[in-house]
Amino acid sequence: MEKQVGIWIDTKKAIIVALEGHKEEKITEIDSEVENRIYHNEESNKGTFSGSHQSDNETKFDNRKKEQMDYYLTAVMNRIKNSDYLYIFGPAETKLKLEQKIQAEKSLNKIKIKAVETADKMTLNEVVARVKDFYNPLQRKLNLAHRL
Numbered sequence: 001m002e003k004q005v006g007i008w009i010d011t012k013k014a015i016i017v018a019l020e021g022h023k024e025e026k027i028t029e030i031d032s033e034v035e036n037r038i039y040h041n042e043e044s045n046k047g048t049f050s051g052s053h054q055s056d057n058e059t060k061f062d063n064r065k066k067e068q069m070d071y072y073l074t075a076v077m078n079r080i081k082n083s084d085y086l087y088i089f090g091p092a093e094t095k096l097k098l099e100q101k102i103q104a105e106k107s108l109n110k111i112k113i114k115a116v117e118t119a120d121k122m123t124l125n126e127v128v129a130r131v132k133d134f135y136n137p138l139q140r141k142l143n144l145a146h147r148l
Contacts, residue, residue, distance in 0.1 A: 001020050001021055002020070002084040002085065003018060003019070003020055003082060003083045003084050003085070004018070004019040004020070004083070004084065004085045004087075004131075004135045005017065005019070005080050005083040005085065005086050005087070005131075006019075006086075006087040006088075006089070006127070006130065006131030006135070007076065007080070007087070007088050007089070007090075007095075007098070008089055008090050008119065008122055008127045008130075009076065009088065009089075009095050009098055010090050010091050010092060010121075011032055011034050011036075011069075011092070011094050012031070012032050012034075013029055013030060013031050013032055014029070014030045014032070014072075015027065015028075015029050015127045016028040016029075016030070016076070016079050016080065017127060017128050017131040017132075018083070019131065019132065019135055024128060024132070027124070028079055030072070030079065032068075032072045033071075033072065034065060034069050034072055035061070035064065035065050035068060069094075069097065070101075073094075073097060073101045074101075077098075077101065077102060077105065077108065080108075080111065081107070081108060081111075083111050084110070084111065084112065085111070085112050085114050085135070086102070086111050086112065086113045086114060087113075087114050087115050087117075087131060087134045087135070088113065088115070088117075089115075089116070089117040089118070090118075090119055091118065091119065091120055091121065095116055095117075095118075096116065099113060099116050114134075115134070
């Protein structure tokens, strides 16, 4: 049976919903440890820095953030490596970075990315419902017709 996976992802966390036979199989949450620039900027304002020192701090921060993002995306990819189909959604750029990293990884080339879409913050139930609706739109139409 084919394994269909949906991922809602942003820089703070990823919610992975795995389906087999259009039924919810497993929900996994992965928390990110990617630093937020807002906190970093507040910390750098605590002392007096010369221009080059602050620039060095920014470069170190950017490099550290890049490494943290790479680690985070790799952790997400390790959870989906047995998937057949993938639906990625979420706010901002993290979803696009994940898509690029998956496409660059030769061991994941069997996974078919069905769509990458923008989505705002969502509750866990909204994420699960969206993944189920994406993979089974006919059931969604039947549910809507039944409610009317």
